[in-house]
Amino acid sequence: MVEVRGIRLDSNTLGPTNGLTATKRPVISWEIFGNEKNWYQGAYQIKIKYGAQTYSIYDVVNSDNNLFVEWPGRDLKSREVIAISIRVAPKSDVFSFSEWSEPAVAQVGILDNSWRAPFISMVGQPKDEDVSPEILFRRNFDLSANKIKSAKIYSTALGVYEIEVNGRKVGQDYLAPGWTSYDHRLLHQFYDITDLLTPHSNAIGARVGSGWYSGMLGFDGGARNIYGYQRAISIEIDVEYENGERAVILSDEAWKSNYGPIKDAQLYNGEVYDANDEFPGWSLPTFKDDSWSPIEIIQCSSKSIEPQAFGYICEINSLKPVDIFETPKKKLIVDFGQNAVGFPRINNAKAPKGHTITLRFAEVLENGELGTRPLRLAKATDQYTFKGDIDGETYAPRFTFHGARYCQIDNWYGEFNPTNIEFVVIGNLMETTGGFECSDRLLNRLHQNVVHSMRGNFLAIPMDCPQRDERLGWTGDIAIFCPTALYLCDCYSFLQSWLKDLKLEQKANGGAPAVVVPDIIHAFETFWNGKIAAIWQDASVIVPYELYRSSGNKHILQTQYESMVSWIDYIPKIEGKVRWDKIEAQLGDWLDPSAPPDNPLLALTDAYLVADAFLFKILTITSETAEILKLEKDAAYYAELASKCRSDFNDAYVSLSGKLTSNTQTAYALAICFGLYKNDDQICYAGNQLSELVRQSDYKISTGFAGTPFVTEALTITGHIEDAYKMILQKECPSWLYPVSVGATTIWERWDSMLPTGHINPGEMTSFNHYALGSIANWMHERMGGLKLKEPGWREFFLRPIPGSNISYCETFHKSPSGLIRSQWKIEASKFTYNVTVPLNSTAHVTLPDGTTHSVGSGVWSFTCSA
Template sequence: MPRAMMITPGSPTEAAPLLRLEFALSEGHGPVAQATLRTSARGLAESWVNGIPTSDDLLEPGWTSYEWRLRVAEHDVTAAIGPRTVIALRLGNGWYRGWLGFTGQRAVYGDERAGYAELSIRFEDGHVQTVVTDGSWRASTGEVRADDLYNGQTIDARLRDEAWLRPGFDDSEWEAVRLVDADADASELVPRSSPPVRRLRELPVAGVLTSPSGATLLDFGQNLVGFVRVAATGPRGTEVVLRHAEVLEHGELGVRPLRRAEATDRFILSGAADVFEPTLTFHGFRYVEVSGWPGEIDPAAFTAVVVGTDIRPTGTFACSDPLLTQLHGNVVWGMRGNFLSVPTDCPQRDERLGWTGDLAVFVDTAAYLGDVEAFLADWLVDAELERRATPAGTVPVVVPNVMKYLDTGFPEPGATAVWGDAAVWVPWALWRAYGHEQTLRAAYPLMTAHTRSVAAVLAEDGVWDSGFQFGDWLDPDAPAEDPGQAKTPAAVVATASAFRTATFAAAAAEVLGEAADAAEFGVLRDRIGDGFRGRYVRGGRVESDSPTAYALAIVFGLLDPAEVQTAGDRLAELVRAAGHRIATGFAGTPFVGDALASSGHLDDAYALLLQREAPSWLYAVTMGATTIWERWDSMLPDGSINPGEMTSFNHYAFGAVADWMHRVIGGIAPLEPGYRRILVAPRPGGGLTWADASLDTERGRVAVSWRIDGDRLVTDVEVPASAEAVVRLPGRPEERVGGGSHRFESAVR
């Protein structure tokens, strides 16, 4: 059987290469029973068979740790096969060869794009004909003159000729291809296990604006990730330019937060009716500045195409406070935009990296909102590959670890709290949400390696007080230019996080029957706990006396029972003294609500959640946000953008509060992995009069709906047939119920 090779044009080109092969179908074997095309690329590959797109997938094969693995996409192309057949590929730069990271570097993985294809045709009599990428293919370029994920795409419709996609096209003037040296590439071609990136929805123009400088701006009404499809008719050679940004600043396109990313698409008209789709790029945007348009702007000519990994939505939430419901919607949009091939920090500026800390704090929310198991399990494979490649065998702060190629002046930091802890927190969250032992087992080497790397750097008394740490990143009291300047000492955050990691690692070892590891990690957990209490706790007061310190100590279980109330009371005092405004960063924010609620301060937790003045979750909503911001004040009250160099309007980390909303307001949480047993425990407060939440679990749909009717709380619960729910409601004894619909009434507290 012939072996497929990576192929590239014989001559370097900045225009997107086109690769094609025309061949005859084998004769004498009867009809084609099945035809399967497998494709991959160094870069991006779009594929057609006889002019028919092989799928609606985009940005294939996506971003993985290219040094070790490249995904292979598989497509059923049976219906496209003919007596003479053309396989066609268009190659993009993508993450492999395009600009990547925040240092202005390009082609960090390699300096040439290459495509891979293997077509297997099985006939009715069992004969198999195999056609592969090899030296017989031909190469040229077409209408895509430039493409880059950060900078955008240029399409010249004058060069568009789809005849090359079909049999009979004369490619004699095309050039020969060159085989890429397989021995120089150690990466393994692996079947795609993560869902593909696709068009998820479309949005029309919500408004056409004119900026103070006279620029024409399109407002799509939603901060989204994707591109704009444009239908245009105008004089041949007319260039239409689209510049994208998330916000307006004083009426003009706010491009400063993009840093080096140009986020600009250029479309050159053919003179006929043209339709442009820049499918080899993506932008994070709500607003688009249009220049060069022939004639008066027609809003119907522009459609925003939302792009992301095709993750099945599973969880819903709504309540009587429209701002809170909007906040939840913002979390959903933030996840949709940043779960694109890899879980990224942001989708718009010159960064878009798989920062581990963001995911570590957000993963529980993600596992409620969507079926993210396959997506994140695939990412965990790269986390382990990258960990093995670091000098100390520690989890890098971004996965895939492009940082090792960037001139950042930032050395590999070694073991890190929260960021490195994603190696343990993410698989444990997947286990809790889905209950699949094989997913936990696959991630177990990563979990144990990280836990042991933490153990190796602890002080003699079990405290983690050495090495680089991000700490409580983006504490709102930190200066704009130094987001790591937090009120809570980094060692307090690190030691508390290490305790949580050891706790989860010990529990995972028990689940998997690894008794020796369970004992080892149990001892480590106790050692860290003793060290934390001995060094940082005095009579329920935690060193630094900050909300994050108390939140982590309470929620992670680091305090003696007698100290929890003292710590909770002090946390509530601090929260009230701050006027129920946020005083926590990345590390503390996901846990402060639980710390308050579990220590008897539910009203303060609600007041914190519902605060509308900055810094708060709802401040951004009142400022028109439709996604979660990176900073609590990414946009200042006067409409100007935060002066810090690092400002994004689409970061999901602070959206981790939705996990609290799901469990405490909505009342849905797992009591056993995979929701075999479900906790139904809504805790109304904050003046809310109703809330609805639902979740599609492995066992079926769970739904909780509560209403306050006078002095009564009426709660309707739907439980899957194969599950059991424990129902805890104010004013009623705990009850256990089986599958079906149930109604409960109790007194409002």
């Protein structure tokens, strides 16, 4: 018998750390589990419980749809709890319903901008200059002796914050409320504190650091106080008693404030903590705060406060030391074995009162010492001053994070024990939805590196890197990596939130998205200020379209359509042509390995060829989007523009044979994959020429951001699969496996971020955790593993692996909106065996290497053919 599980509202997994329900009428999706073969849904029924009311049972709907079903009930109300249960019936017998699913419980956030808790700040708080100390806020409050049914906190801050109630931390997350375009919108969180309260006397405390709100952001010196300087907290406590009575406690004039033991907390520089300035019991009702300062109520500058509808930043993992050693300069170094993103946790350390230890972080070693040059101006350093507790002290930073594998510890007191330190890995909670494994160990490590880089950089926003003085939401990186990201993790709601900021800032800027979102570039002088470029701002078109393809949810296209067309209309075009006007330098194939270390603009491929190829791509996407949204005039208009762009591209860059003006891997890969050629003969020429270029380079990579996602795919499309395999298996620099072969545990920004000599690339811009070039994983999933989407939302998909080289085994999986898809093949004794899993209510189109085809529904299937 089948059963319904995995109920979602608006693509959001339900749960206390996975985000709030943020709309009045969310769409509903569900997964159907069972062992039945060729099972398709024929009908469904939904029932919803609003608060303590009885279930409202809605009419049976005859439909095979289990994704993004319209909300059947009344509008949701702020702060209420709902429970949803669903049952389904097969297409073969629409009266034979499953059991009702276990209720999925959802907490509704505060909607319609009806936030009622004032923002409180320290009276006279000065602007932070060199340091950013934390500010503590507290108050006592009384409750009645009646039994508490539920107690909830809705909270947000200007800055980053943590809450304590009666001496215990609230929640398991970090760096709330994250980073949004604060001028436009601020996110709020929710915590259940029912078990933390007591009858009568209680206390609440909040620590607030500068974070992204007022702390240092950017590169080349960056800027502080971009959004404001007065850090503030806003809290609403809602208590409901068993007898039906309620109590509400808000942040107001009854609170007091003081500076805390965190003397400096900055995202780039790290944290300075003095345990001697702690206030023991400061969040307990017995604490005396007579000497603390009064607060003032300030206005929140954000236009709206919205529920956070995606996973909170939480601890993902904890890394223990794999090696501890002394450098040639007698420095103590801890190697955690994995380049990761998070902060240290010092356990049971003992030292005299006033003794200070320093921990500095870096991703790599150079000449046996900590390699800090790539950090640029970021100090990436934590300091802890002991209070002299004879029982030992524990410390972990609260308001910073580091991108690092190595930690240098200076001035440790006594003998260092490996149990004294661990590295807490953090990131926004999102379910793993994709994986890969094959018979080649280095390819497996490459795929792991892609996952680690994505996980590390998906923190509050999709960052470019997590370690240096940058950590920004570069649009170009996510534009090319988005399909890979959506295969590997359930990041729909995370990226949907980021796209809201892109759209809001774009509208305020007059039509052009920024190159980084949230946009802080305007706050300081830089080459990037006001920059417009293909690929980067094309994210406004590519990312929502890829979210639609992966989910099947048209809502993202409806929401972002204005943003898509605004960007296309804004692009400066040559008069009479649908091509980019050459009004300023394009970024082109950024970080082509042939470019000089200090000038990534000097790529082999004509930057305007790249820009015009991507212009055709986004015009095609926009036309398709308009068609999906039934905007017929728009669909025809953008289809005509795309056709003209294709013609103009051919006039400018393509000869009759198919030869391009830029005879490069990137140029041919883009023209082939985007469909820019006019006929099959040209495609054949381009494929052969690309193959020749790849062979001439001894299968080494010569693409940057633009070409990397497409070069192996272009070879595959044109029948050069063995060349594609030889490229991905190449170990010499530049190649995908060169970093792996020298011990990389994440994806690098440059193909040679670490030179074969063991020295760090001399360029100023060098990161060892930069996910963009990991977009090759998409080819690994689709071509090696054989799993490729056919219809948006994965209701129909292809299973057609293409074995190559000496790979004898390959497996990939993807947890689609309807359930788990698995593709597993092996070659043994000249026999190809293919095992696949198809979820219920889905169809797979299988093609074996010998050309045999099958179309199958749900179930576990096995196929064989000659290898």
